[in-house]
Amino acid sequence: MKNKSIVIYLLATLFLLGCNKAPVSFEMTVDSVNELKGLVLKGVALSGTVAVGCIAEGTPFVIYRNDKKVLEQTARILSVSKDGHNKPPNGEALKKEFVTLYVPDVEVQKIVAGDVIKSSVVSCRKTSLAKFK
Incomplete structure (x- = not known):
């Protein structure tokens, strides 16, 4: 009975942790x-195609x-x-657009092709958001 309680507790904890994850409003590789x-401009320029959502200046x-x-x-x-x-x-940069982001004061070795950029903040204008609903 004790093992069953532990398993139920672990499953409930994992479920709640999964529910607490913020939805991704922007993603780009x-x-x-x-x-x-x-x-x-000193730092790095990161380029890629927006896969999910959009991103606005200051997000x-x-x-x-x-x-x-x-x-971060x-x-x-x-x-x-x-x-x-x-x-x-x-x-702003919207889904399927190719964007170049500036990251100041970072060494080029810190970020590599294949890294994924994500944001859970919705920052684009409502008119832009309506384009991919």
Whole structure:
């Protein structure tokens, strides 16, 4: 009887932990990492295609490698393109768009292609969000 109680307790705990995970509002796999050594921009530029949701300028995000947190940052969008054409800057990148994010003061070795960027914060305008509902 004691073992049965332990198993029920463990299953209930695992269920509750799964329910506490924030839904992902943005996800992107890093395709390329480029070092920036300019006078103004120093750090890295991360590029990839938005797989889930959208991200807006100033949105907090986390970079993961093998489901382990590598780095927390705030979105700084350098460029956005769709179907190979640059979009006028509006401070957002939507699903299926190719985006380059700027991460200041980070060494290029810290982030690698294949890392995954996620955010649970919904930060895009309602008009943008309506595009992928």
